[in-house]
Amino acid sequence: MAPLISRRVSRRTLIRSTASLAALAGIPMAGWAQGMGAARKGSGELSGEDISLSIGDSHFATGGRQGHAIAVNGSIPGPLxxxxxxxxxxxxVTNNLAEDSSIHWHGLLLPFQYDGVPGVSFPGIAPGQTFTYQFPIRQSGTYWWHSHSGLQEQSGHYGPIVIEPAHYHGPAHDREYVLLLSEFTPMHPHDIMRKLKVGEHYFNRQMLTATSGEMSGADRRMWGRMRMNPRDILDVSGSEYSYLINGHGPADDLELTFRRGERVRLRVxxxxxxxxxxxxIPGAEMLVVAADGQDVDPVAVEEFQIGAAExxxxxxxxxxGAHVLVxxxxxxxGMGVATLTSQPGARAPVPDLREPVTLTMADMGMGAMAGGSMAGMDHGEGSMDHSMRDLSLLPDSVATGPGVDMVAPMSADRMDYPGLGLDAVSHRVLRYTDLRAASANPMRAPERTLQIHLTGNMERYMWSFDGQQFTAVTDDPIRFGFDERVRVTLVNDTMMAHPIHLHGHFFELVNGADATHQPRKHTLIVQPGSKATFDLTANEPGDWAFHCHLLYHMHAGMMQVVTVRPLA
Known part of the structure; x- marks a missing residue:
């Protein structure tokens, strides 16, 4: 077992790195599709007790875009x-880059010193050095790994993990595929960060204009008074990204084959x-059987939203025949595209992109009036603007300042919300309230409650927890006693969805299921202007990262450290 790393020394290194970035602004058949290029696409599978991974610079190309990338064992994504x-x-893990690197084993239960977060659980892997992670495998399911150093994850430094159960009791299937969704851009991630700091709408090509006929004049005036745009959905979009499935862009024509009558498990x-x-998969029903690697009672849907890291x-x-997977x-x-087919070479038509998504009052934290028009709140010049900008509505635990410019005055629990753009479709869409753990969890009532606000200034591209960016709070972590049971409520005071991830633990969603069957997850989407609650048993000792899994949000400050220690 490696010695524990000094928090003070290693965390100082991470603070410097983050500050500089901010300144820049039954085992079935398995499939893992391969491709061509300087960096292979989704190539290779490794197993056993000793596994070697090598991180290095590479070149990547798809659909007319090409540029520098970071490959692991010569492929993007890295090996399964x-x-x-x-x-x-x-x-x-050997680092052949000219800068420090790391690998975080996302969703795995392990000793914290092998969690792979520089400055929190270990110093990182220096250029030319090899670090050995060693731990027992205590779970099964679908997970993944990725860099936790700088912005390397954007450049291709990630890959999938599948852990076979000791005894499989789930639904039968004949074949499986791992489908890893990601993006590629030839733009250096530091340049993306700088452009977002200069203007958070830099990559948005779908903004409404003053003459747009899609909303009333009163609503346009209200949005303008708040200095916000109702099309602020994703910070970086298809104007810059090519969307990938197993490293393949839409033009790469990725094919996944099956035999007639087979049941196919897709690990997404x-x-x-x-x-x-x-x-x-238009025209095909999907049976959801696991979330974040944890078995759930099967749920039949035709579409689901998946946040970064889920x-x-x-x-x-x-x-x-042939079916398109979108x-x-x-x-x-934009979209990633693959073909699921029983007839190699056959193709199904790819659907057009649907109409852009427009935010609503509920996304502004006006959940109690989600069905109304913004104009209905205009009882006086700036009345709504005042309610959304009145930071006195925030509790004393939230530090106000230039990094906080908005509050959700009437945030509501939106566990039953299927995700932006999916609330008006006519087919069945997965909701968190559909999830129910397949086996009972030990029943313990929470011993205390904790509320954490997700805060930010979108114009300045500053993101935080409770108004404090990571560099300001690393010496004051969120503290849990070992084996303490806590009910945590996340309140999103921003108008963007955030996938919040806690390292080293699973928590149970408070989603309406009975307490013993609340689904276990490691990542939770908190919808704009809403709140979401989970129960946590803090039974993994050590220091753990807790952050938004949108990479540039994390590096702009939406990260904290959770420390689990015995109660005094």
Whole structure:
């Protein structure tokens, strides 16, 4: 076992790095599709007790875009790591970059010093050095790995993990595919960060204008008075990104084959830096059987939204022929595409992009009036503006200042909301309230409650928890006693959805299921202007990162450290 790392020394290194970035502004058949290029696309699978990974510079191209990338073992995504519950594993990671790097094992339960977050759980991997992660495999399911150093994740430094159960008791299937969703851009991630700091709408090509006929004049005036745009859905969009499935852009014509009558398990991982995807197979039903690697009672849907860092396992039994699988960006600026077919070479038509999404009053924290027009609140010049800008509505626990410019005055629980753009479709869409744990969780009532506000200044591209950016709070972590049971409510005071991830733990969503069957997750989408609640048993000792999994939000400050220690 490696010695514990000094928090003070290692965290100082991370603070410097973050500050500089801010300144820049039954085991079935398995499939893992391969491709061509300087960096192979989704190539390779590794298993066993000793696994070697090598991080290096590479070149990547798809659909007319090409540029620098970071590959692991020469591929993007890096190799699929297939493990088995109950085994021990040693992962030898060599860094061939000219800068420090790391790998975080997303969703895995392990000793904190092997969690892979520089400055929190270990110092990072220096250029030319090898670090060995070693830990027992205590779970099964679909997970993934990625860099937690700088902005390397954006450049291709990520890959999937599948852990086979010691004893499989889930729904039967004949074949499986891992589908890792991500993005590619030839623009250097530091340049993206700088452009977002200069203007948060830089990559948005779908903004409403003063003459747009899609809303009333009163509503346009109200949005203008708030200095916000109702099309501010994703910070980086299809104007800059090519959307990938297993490293393949739409032009790469990715094909996933099956035999007539087979049930196919799709392990869907959102390994993107900044994108929420809406996933569907037009004309085919999907049976959701796992969320974030944890089994749930099967739920039949035709579409689901998956936030950055979430995973869903679905089973489909497609009809004979070809079916298009679409991963459409939440702002509908582009999509990833693959073909699921029983007839190699056959193709189904790709649907057009749907109409862009427009935010509503509920997304502004006016949940109690979600069905009304903004104009209905205009009882005097600036009346709504005052309510949304009145930071005195925030509790004393939230530090106000230049990094906080908005409050959700009437935030509502939106666990039953399917995701931006999916509330008006006619087919069945997954909601968090549909999820129910397949096996009972131990029942313990929470011993205390904790509320955390997700805060930001969108114009200045500043993001935080409780008004404090990560560099300001690293010496004052969120503290839990070992084995303490806490009910945590996240209040989103911003108009953007945030996928919030806690390292080293699972928590149970307070989603309306009975307490023993609340679904377990490691990442939770908190909808704009809303709140979401989970129950946490803090039973993994050590220091753990807690952050928004939108990469540029995290690096702009929406991150904290959770420390779990015995109660004094």
């Amino acid at each position: 790591i297939r493990l088995r519950e109950g085994q021990d594993v040693r992962l030898h 991982i959102n390994g993107s830096a900044m994108t929420f995807f809406n996933v569907r 995973t869903y396992d679905v089973i489909v039994q497609p009809a004979d 991963a459409e960006a939440m702002d509908r600026s």
